[in-house]
Structure formats: C-alpha cells, structure tokens
Amino acid sequence: MRFMLTTSMLRRALALAILGLFGASGAASATTGVVTEFSGMTYPGDPRSIARGPDGNMWFAEIGSNRIGRITPAGAISDFSSGTTANNAPRGIATGPDGNLWFTQYTGGQIGRMTPSGSLDEFPITFATCPTDIAAGPDGNLWFTEACGTGAIGRITPAGVVTEFSLGLSTGAGPNSIAAGPDGGMWFTELGVDQIGRISPAGIITEFSTGMTANSAPNGITAGPDGNLWFTEGNVDQIGRITTGGTITEFSAGITAGGLPTDMAVGRDGNLWFTEYYQDRIGRITPTGAVTEFSAGISSASGPYGIAAGPDGNLWFTEVVADQIGRITVDAPPSAPPTAPGAVPANGVSFATAPKSLRVSRKGSFTYTFIATPLASGKIGMKSAKKVKIASKKRFVKLAQKSFTAPVTAQVAVKFKLAKKYLKALKHKKKLRLKVTATLGGNSFKTTLTLKAPKQ
Numbered sequence: 001m002r003f004m005l006t007t008s009m010l011r012r013a014l015a016l017a018i019l020g021l022f023g024a025s026g027a028a029s030a031t032t033g034v035v036t037e038f039s040g041m042t043y044p045g046d047p048r049s050i051a052r053g054p055d056g057n058m059w060f061a062e063i064g065s066n067r068i069g070r071i072t073p074a075g076a077i078s079d080f081s082s083g084t085t086a087n088n089a090p091r092g093i094a095t096g097p098d099g100n101l102w103f104t105q106y107t108g109g110q111i112g113r114m115t116p117s118g119s120l121d122e123f124p125i126t127f128a129t130c131p132t133d134i135a136a137g138p139d140g141n142l143w144f145t146e147a148c149g150t151g152a153i154g155r156i157t158p159a160g161v162v163t164e165f166s167l168g169l170s171t172g173a174g175p176n177s178i179a180a181g182p183d184g185g186m187w188f189t190e191l192g193v194d195q196i197g198r199i200s201p202a203g204i205i206t207e208f209s210t211g212m213t214a215n216s217a218p219n220g221i222t223a224g225p226d227g228n229l230w231f232t233e234g235n236v237d238q239i240g241r242i243t244t245g246g247t248i249t250e251f252s253a254g255i256t257a258g259g260l261p262t263d264m265a266v267g268r269d270g271n272l273w274f275t276e277y278y279q280d281r282i283g284r285i286t287p288t289g290a291v292t293e294f295s296a297g298i299s300s301a302s303g304p305y306g307i308a309a310g311p312d313g314n315l316w317f318t319e320v321v322a323d324q325i326g327r328i329t330v331d332a333p334p335s336a337p338p339t340a341p342g343a344v345p346a347n348g349v350s351f352a353t354a355p356k357s358l359r360v361s362r363k364g365s366f367t368y369t370f371i372a373t374p375l376a377s378g379k380i381g382m383k384s385a386k387k388v389k390i391a392s393k394k395r396f397v398k399l400a401q402k403s404f405t406a407p408v409t410a411q412v413a414v415k416f417k418l419a420k421k422y423l424k425a426l427k428h429k430k431k432l433r434l435k436v437t438a439t440l441g442g443n444s445f446k447t448t449l450t451l452k453a454p455k456q
Helices: 007-017 420-429
Strands: 035-038 047-052 058-062 067-071 077-080 090-095 101-105 110-114 120-124 131-136 142-146 152-156 162-165 175-180 186-190 195-199 205-208 218-223 229-233 238-242 248-251 261-266 272-276 281-285 291-294 304-309 315-319 324-328 357-359 365-372 377-384 388-390 393-395 398-405 411-417 431-440 443-452
Touching (some): 229 261, 281 304, 398 411, 420 431
Parallel strands (some): 047 090, 090 131, 131 175, 357 443
Antiparallel strands (some): 035 324, 047 058, 090 101, 142 152, 152 162, 175 186, 195 205, 229 238, 238 248, 281 291, 377 431, 388 393
8 A cells, every 4th residue: 555644754744834834726705715723632633534423513533542533513522432442543434324433443453333422333354454444335334445465345234244345356456445436336446556446236346547647546535526436646646537437537737736635525516625635735626627725724734634524514624743623614506496307406416326126124114325416405205106005095105204414425325214004015015116206405306216025
C-alpha cells in the first residue's frame, strides 16, 4: 500500500503550512466556503474517516487515541473507548442499516459496531489484513476493504457474519476506500495498483485501469450526483471520474500542486467536495470538472482528511494533525422544476437503481434502497397495486409514508414493516405488487415493487 500517513509526511505537511494560508481561489457565493473548526477530542486523536450518524450528529474514527468520536451540529465533541480492544486503530466509519455506527479497526483486524449511545461490539475478520474503509451496501449489509497482504473485500451483516472476497483482485491491489454505486455494486479504489474495482452483491470483482495516470494512488471514492463514481488521486493531484461502464476521465486544472487530494463527498449543491491533506484546503469540483479551492479559516498544518455531508447541509471534515473537526458551509441550489422520471434533478429523486423485487423477512420487514441527490429530506410511500383479500374482505395494503434524508452516497435506504395481517396475506399469496412514490424538492417519481414471501 503506497499511501500511508507516516511521521515524515506529517512533518512535510507542517513545513508546507509554514508558508501561510492561501486565500480561497475562484468565485464563491456569500456563504459557501466559510470554515469553522472545533476541538475537544482526546489527544492524540488523529481523526480519519467521518460519517453522518443516525442520531443527527457526525461520528468519526480516532486512529491515534483508539476511540470513536461524536460531534453535534453545534460543535460539541465527545469520544468513546469503552469496550474497544487496545491499539486496534479505528479508521473507517459508516452508518449501518441497523441504525448503528460500524467502523474498521486497522491494526486489530476487526470490525466494530457502536450504538448512538456508545455501546460497542467487535467482530473478528478471518484474513485480518488491515480493514480500512467501510460503507453501507444496497443489500442491507456493510462492505469493507482489506488493504494489506493479499488484499480482500469484506462483507459483514448487521448480525456480525463476515464473508471475504479476493478472487479477481490484482496482487498488491491495496483496496482502500469503498462506496455504494448507483448500479447496485460496491466500488473501491486500489491504491497499490492504480485501479478502480467493483464488487457485485454476489462477490464478483471487476477491475478498471484504462485512462488512469500511472502511480496516481487513487484514494477516496464516492457516488456522484451525475450517476458516476468520483475519486481522488493523491500522488498526481487529480480527481478521477469513472462511469459504471468503466470509462475513466481525470481532472487536474485548478488543483494546487502538492495538495494530495484525499477523501471525497457530495454536497447539497450538486458538486463533489474533497480534502487536500498537504495544502490545508477543501476543494470543490463540479460534475463538468471545474475546480474551486477554499483555505481561509483552516488552521495551518491541520491536515484535512475525511469529509462527509452533515444533517445541516454543510460538509464536515477531520483534521488529522490538528486533532480537530472542521465544517465548511455549502449553499443549497435553487429549487429545480420537476423533471422526467429516471432523471435526477438538483433536489430530486430517481428510481433508476431501485430494486424491482424484495423478499420480506419472517417478521415482515424489508429495506427499500433508491437514489436521492443531493442531501435533502423527502417522503416515500407504498400501497398495493391490487386489492388483497383478507378475512373475506377486499382491502388495500397500505404502508404509511416515511421521511428520509439522502446520505452522502446519494443512496437512501428506507425500512418498512408489514402489519401482521398483511404479512399473513403475503405468505398466502407468495407475492404482492406495490406502487412506490417518492417526493423530494417538489419532484415526485413513481415505480413498482414486487414483495416476495419470506423463506420458510
């Protein structure tokens, strides 16, 4: 694995920062780009990945202090260590479909799970090869990368069952960052061999490298609002874009040399935002490739690293060297008019990657995943397409609407549960066809879903 934050790299960051802060380049609106920093974590925190939690706070992994940190929208920081094995080095973090925080333990070879109240469990990995990043998948599980040794992609269920996949992975691939794609697969960067990988829910791995600069060291990756995957290339100060078909395009204009782009996230403005570790900057790139950089308000030698969208619509980022959490404001785009089904408007939803059928659990629950972009709130509702006969009466199966907020990956997973009488009817009929409607930002889209009876 060629890119690791070593002591010498941190010293280099300090040397570069002595030159002073650069002003923000490019045009910006009245509020976009305003940075606020918050301190208060246990030293040495060395915070890495950050994610929006299920409780409306931001959660982050502290690799230095072996803790999981939490910061409220107001900036109050708490960190938790009770139940964590010593020197396990938490690194990647994500919210799971079960409403808990899941994180990788880089040196300990484990996956951790923490409730919003701070209760913790740990699950061992068979290969134990440096679990690095983790993300929620469209299949209701968590997927993670294993960067060291032979390398692998892992999957862990909410119950803690781990499966690992390495067939099809290049030798020395060094899987690093991972994100759910708009095509139902998980996409990941291969830091060691300059490739982008994709793994299907069944564990089939495909790799892409055509069009990528040699020795580029792809690092952070996220699903963009344009239906593509976007990633950072730390060694060459570029941002890459890959279509779900594997076509790679790179962008470098406007990125300060020696910045070392690290992590990426989608902003509510419909753009991609990224950290620049060496230059103490936050960058923004539009889907067409136009770059703007912001540095005013970021502490010298702070080392911006992980970045994620918060519940307030702004971007939150970790500062590795300064042991701080930063927030950068992002303006919302103007309301967009309704667009045709299948398109994703500025504040809209799309069922382009939504499942056509789902199997209900024995308790009647199922999770419906679709695309909503950018960060915004909405509602989704379901009702039967046909009348279902229950107790000799014809009634519509109605599922109450549920509110949702699009996470940074632009994928929304909403959990539903059938009432007992409807679950009984489904078991009898084996299948049930539903009408699905989602609304967001004045846009409304409709599709259908077939529910399958639980396995006996």
